[in-house]
Amino acid sequence: MLSFRALLSRPRKRVKRKHSIKPKCSSKQRSLRGYDPPFADEGEADDCLELPGFRLKSSDPSRSHGVQPLGNLYISPSRFNSRDAGLGGLSVLSDDLVIDILGLLDGAELGRLSLVSKSFYVFCRHEPLWRNLSLESLKGEFLFTGSWKSTYVSGCYPHFRAEDGCVEVRDFYSDYLFQSWLCANVVMRPEWLKRDNIVRRRGISLEEFISCFEDLNKPVLLEGCIDGWAALGRWDKEYLVHIAGDKKFAVGPVDMSLEGYYKYAESTREERPLYLFDPKFAEKVPVLGSEYDVPIYFREDLFSVLGDERPDYRWIIIGPAGSGSSFHIDPNSTSAWNAVVKGSKKWVMFPPDVVPPGVHPSADGAEVACPVSIIEWFMNFYEVARSWEKKPVECICKAGEVIFVPNGWWHMVFNLEESIAITQNYVSRSNLLNVLDFLKQPNAQELVSGTNDRINLYDKFKNAMEAKFPGTIDELRRKAEEKAILQRKQSFWDSATDSKVGAFKFSF
Numbered sequence: 001m002l003s004f005r006a007l008l009s010r011p012r013k014r015v016k017r018k019h020s021i022k023p024k025c026s027s028k029q030r031s032l033r034g035y036d037p038p039f040a041d042e043g044e045a046d047d048c049l050e051l052p053g054f055r056l057k058s059s060d061p062s063r064s065h066g067v068q069p070l071g072n073l074y075i076s077p078s079r080f081n082s083r084d085a086g087l088g089g090l091s092v093l094s095d096d097l098v099i100d101i102l103g104l105l106d107g108a109e110l111g112r113l114s115l116v117s118k119s120f121y122v123f124c125r126h127e128p129l130w131r132n133l134s135l136e137s138l139k140g141e142f143l144f145t146g147s148w149k150s151t152y153v154s155g156c157y158p159h160f161r162a163e164d165g166c167v168e169v170r171d172f173y174s175d176y177l178f179q180s181w182l183c184a185n186v187v188m189r190p191e192w193l194k195r196d197n198i199v200r201r202r203g204i205s206l207e208e209f210i211s212c213f214e215d216l217n218k219p220v221l222l223e224g225c226i227d228g229w230a231a232l233g234r235w236d237k238e239y240l241v242h243i244a245g246d247k248k249f250a251v252g253p254v255d256m257s258l259e260g261y262y263k264y265a266e267s268t269r270e271e272r273p274l275y276l277f278d279p280k281f282a283e284k285v286p287v288l289g290s291e292y293d294v295p296i297y298f299r300e301d302l303f304s305v306l307g308d309e310r311p312d313y314r315w316i317i318i319g320p321a322g323s324g325s326s327f328h329i330d331p332n333s334t335s336a337w338n339a340v341v342k343g344s345k346k347w348v349m350f351p352p353d354v355v356p357p358g359v360h361p362s363a364d365g366a367e368v369a370c371p372v373s374i375i376e377w378f379m380n381f382y383e384v385a386r387s388w389e390k391k392p393v394e395c396i397c398k399a400g401e402v403i404f405v406p407n408g409w410w411h412m413v414f415n416l417e418e419s420i421a422i423t424q425n426y427v428s429r430s431n432l433l434n435v436l437d438f439l440k441q442p443n444a445q446e447l448v449s450g451t452n453d454r455i456n457l458y459d460k461f462k463n464a465m466e467a468k469f470p471g472t473i474d475e476l477r478r479k480a481e482e483k484a485i486l487q488r489k490q491s492f493w494d495s496a497t498d499s500k501v502g503a504f505k506f507s508f
């Protein structure tokens with residue numbers, strides 16, 4: 001329990017479409033000698049707190065309320081945990097259960113309960129509770145004021161002058177609350193960013209892309225293929241706010257104006273910042289759609305035979321440093337490309353047959369439970385993954401670069417800076433049969449996403465394909481069967497011979 005790595009992870013379900021260290025031990029602002037974080041921004045480099053083995057952002061450390069990891073209780077002279085004393089009969093409940101119960105209260109009730117004891121004060125100030133309340137009550141119509149509690153109070157009770165000071169509580173030990181605070185404040189360690197083992201290609205032909213990557217279902221980072229995009233030199237916060245500041249975009253569970261979102265993104269310091277991920281951006285702001293085009297490798301897009309009935313397929317993605325996408329597989333067995341227009345992203349990918357550590361998909365694949373946040377995954381599981389025989393594919397994708405994400409690959413993405421990206425999911429001949437098989441599954445209702453008509457998508461797609469490209473599906477099935485027969489023959493021959501010594505081996 002005293003080791004940092006042993007901190008508990010807090011699994012959460014993601015439904016298809018994330019010590020002994022005293023947080024107060026160093027309040028001095030100083031930078032680590034010899035430490036040069038590759039992507040910390042200038043201001044931040046001298047602005048971090050040091051703790052053994054990792055660095056913290058200097059953002060208002062008092063928001064921890066002095067909460068310490070549970071392991072510290074066992075080395076405290078008094079062995080007194082004010083968490084228990086202040087919760088009364090509820091102290092027998094786990095921290096996450098207490099938080100779940102508090103999640104049933106409204107803002108006024110939480111405010112009153114926080115006056116009952118120091119323990120309730122700490123629990124009732126838990127920022128994710130106020131974030132949920134704010135999003136439920138204010139939808140996307142809020143002006144973020146630095147904390148979710150103050151955002152909620154100023155949005156719902158504009159005339160109420162709330163004191164937003166934070167009381168420090170002594171002898172309060174909770175892994176759950178400490179970990180939540182830590183994940184929101186820790187800076188990415190350089191060793192989490194160092195590894196770059198993806199295959200990179202510049203200027204390859206379409207044929208080479210298909211035979212070396214798409215047909216083999218292997219990721220690749222493509223350089224130089226979006227150099228001609230107008231978006232590349234143009235898109236940044238100022239430009240986007242100028243052309244679309246008042247337009248609403250999908251941000252998590254709410255719609256927000258782009259300007260409001262950027263104001264939030266500038267000042268948030270959360271474990272999982274809200275992420276702008278909008279599938280209708282080009283319809284809302286047509287100029288955005290006209291300032292990029294699909295790289296030559298991805299122009300075969302067979303879902304287009306469905307016209308307006310195709311599932312969502314393209315998104316603009318905007319987020320501050322620290323935002324990102326936790327582990328998932330892309331919808332409907334499609335492949336995808338992701339082009340960074342501004343900023344940079346750390347990618348970690350696992351092939352379809354390797355479930356990433358800490359990730360637990362349900363048997364039917366409809367739900368995935370994974371650590372609360374990406375940073376928590378790095379803290380608790382990254383080292384484990386690196387010691388596996390099948391190592392993850394990793395890289396940092398910078399502005400102007402494009403990643404090909406083959407179908408079925410698990411991937412997680414973390415924005416190292418404020419970033420803007422375009423991603424599109426597509427079906428080509430290389431993955432058409434996978435997609436059809438996926439759509440045909442008996443539980444398509446649960447598995448298919450991005451469209452309202454999940455059950456009939458298979459028939460609609462198959463019929464539209466037959467009409468537009470007659471015989472293509474049969475031809476692909478025939479080729480796939482021939483390939484499977486060849487592979488079976490080869491594997492029989494491999495098992496019957498010992499290729500290493502060249503000797504013939506046969507046994508009954």
Ligand SMILES: O=C(O)CCC(=O)C(=O)O
Nearest residue numbers: 317324325330413421423
């Ligand atoms: O956050 C990102 O840029 C990655 C998005 C992603 O993983 C996806 O669209 O499937």
